[in-house]
Amino acid sequence: MTETDVVNFCMLTGNWLELHSNVEHAKSSLYGQRLVQGSLVFSIVNAMIPFDSSVLAAFYGCDKLRFLRPTFIGDTLWARVEVADLKDHDENHGVVTSKLEGINQRDETVLRCQFSLLIRKSRLDHPGEPPKIQAAREESKGENA
Numbered sequence: 001m002t003e004t005d006v007v008n009f010c011m012l013t014g015n016w017l018e019l020h021s022n023v024e025h026a027k028s029s030l031y032g033q034r035l036v037q038g039s040l041v042f043s044i045v046n047a048m049i050p051f052d053s054s055v056l057a058a059f060y061g062c063d064k065l066r067f068l069r070p071t072f073i074g075d076t077l078w079a080r081v082e083v084a085d086l087k088d089h090d091e092n093h094g095v096v097t098s099k100l101e102g103i104n105q106r107d108e109t110v111l112r113c114q115f116s117l118l119i120r121k122s123r124l125d126h127p128g129e130p131p132k133i134q135a136a137r138e139e140s141k142g143e144n145a
Helices: 003-013 023-027 038-047 131-144
Strands: 056-067 077-088 093-104 109-120
Touching: 003 038, 038 056, 038 077, 038 093, 038 109, 077 109
Parallel strands: none
Antiparallel strands: 056 109, 077 093, 093 109
16 A cells, blocks of 8 residues: 555545544554555455456445554555355345455455445356447347358
8 A cells, every 4th residue: 555545545535534644643643653544445455356247246235344453554455355155136136245354464454344246147248348349249140140
């Protein structure tokens, strides 16, 4: 996590709490230095999960989110994810819930939550394909039949 990440997130969210943005103030805080915003840590860690857009329909929710240790400027993070539950949602979708953890370079768990995604029961053939390309592909299938 870089200082640029923190400052840009301050600007994007308006979260200019001195614990994130003021070096002198942070020196006298519990951890003696600036902290990376928890919402930024969560955003970065969940974005590290490899998503398959042919089955992913939407982010469904997050439960039991906890920040177990601080994240500092200069820390390196990675994600660890383990599927915990699969449930039906409707005839076309299910919900996959995973245990998501953010781990730093000291092998400390900084974040833990239950992270749920709405997934399709049937894989899309060509996810993200523009409608004109889809139509042309379908038309060419008809011509070759």
